[in-house]
Amino acid sequence: MSLDWLYAPCVHADADIAESAHAHQLQLTKPPGSLGQLEAVAIQLASLQHTKHPAVDRVWISVFAADHGVAEENISAFPQVVTGEMVRNFASGGAAISVLARSLEATLDVVNLGTVNDPGEIPGVRRAIIAPSTANFCREAAMTPAQLEAALAAGAQSVRMAKAADTQLFIGGDMGIGNTTSAAALASALLDEPPSCLAGAGTGLNATGIQHKVSVLERALALHGTAKDALEQLRCVGGFEIAALTGAYLAAAQAGMPVLVDGFITTAAALVAVTIQPDVRPWLLFAHRSKEHGHARLLAAMDAAPLVDLGLRLGEASGAALAVPLLRLACALHNGMATFEQAGVSTA
Known part of the structure; x- marks a missing residue:
């Protein structure tokens, strides 16, 4: 296995069409x-x-979906078994993203990368198990090079599947107890900013819980x-x-596929991708401003x-899914509105 593919060139946007x-x-x-961002995203798309x-x-x-070893540090309001339980919920159609995907007639690809309570083979879930969880990064690196x-x-495999299905928009989502702690650690390392600027409530921590989370992050970053390289920070x-x-x-x-980025976790991943390859940035549209502190x-x-600010902090790609109708309407307006000449409307 090699990481050379990470540095393959990105497709360029068509400046003439823009x-x-x-x-x-x-x-x-x-x-x-007058249509603000709806005009901009239609042009970008x-x-x-x-x-x-x-x-x-x-x-x-x-x-x-994946579990995190740092959950041992008591940084979540929910127990770690929830990750595996939510994988089942995604597959059975009961999660928020399941409902949203059905409403959008979107393909929902659930990928289990490793949970402490492995739910086993479930229809509608792809198993790509790496380990039951990452290691506790307060003690050692979260991942080995092979795991990274x-x-x-x-992730690349999901995109290949999406490309084969002639997809027009890719959305990534996340599920994993402890992942706001991981994302905050990563963001702090990438931006060289203190964890207090980036750590938030996650699953619903109170002020004391957030302060504990910050102290855990400080230990990990020390x-x-x-680890100065973005890939090594990710590892x-x-x-x-x-x-x-x-x-x-x-x-x-x-692959030349536009991406709609969801919330805090996914934006941290997007920052890693753009740090590795700046040419990724034009392919990213951003769905919403999460209520999570560091977003x-x-x-x-x-x-x-x-596109929107609704006070969301669920993850699962739920905020991105909610923004899809806006993108569809932006395209409909761009493609379907009459020009001044067609409508016989005078210009200034």
Whole structure:
């Protein structure tokens, strides 16, 4: 197994189509810029999809589930067994993302990378087991090099499946008790900022719980302070699902597939991907601003303008799924509105 594929070139957006799409927006029967971000995302999608008629009818949602060794440090309001139990819930259709995926007629790809209470073979769940959980990164690196490679490859595999299904938009989601701690550690390392700026309530911690979480993060970052490379930081304090998301975002940009990024966990993975390959950034659209404390800082670091701010912090790709109708409407407006000439409407 090799990591050389991480550095394969990304597909480039079509600058000519972007210019044409922008010119088209100026001719539609509305004041210029009056549809705000809906105009911008339609232009971005047109340039990424290399078409004058962008669309996101075919959506693929991959939810990566994995457990975290740092849960031993009592950094979650929920027990670790919840991860495996939620994998079952995804498959049976009872989770939020299951409902949203059905409503969007999107493909839901649930990938079990390793849980402490392995639910076994479940219809609708792909098993890509790496280990029951990562190691406790307060004591050692979260992943071995081989485990990191396997997790990155699992994300790329989901993108290959999505590409084979002629998908127009890829969404990654996460499930794993302890993963906001992992994402905060990773963000702190990547941005060289104190954990207090990035750690939040996660599953519902109170102020005392958040302070404990910060102290755990400080210990971990002190232990792994020599890990300066983004991949090594991911290996030391990341999670299997965060690595899979990173691999998926890299693979999507290499395959020419637009990505809609969800919340705090997925944005941390996106930052890793963009740090490894800056050319990934144009392929990322951002769905929402999570209520999780550190998300705003991650969005700012990526110069990202999320579509909505609804106070969400569920994960699972739920915020991204909720934003899909906005993208579909942005495309419908771009493709379906009349121009001033067609409508016989006077311009200034």
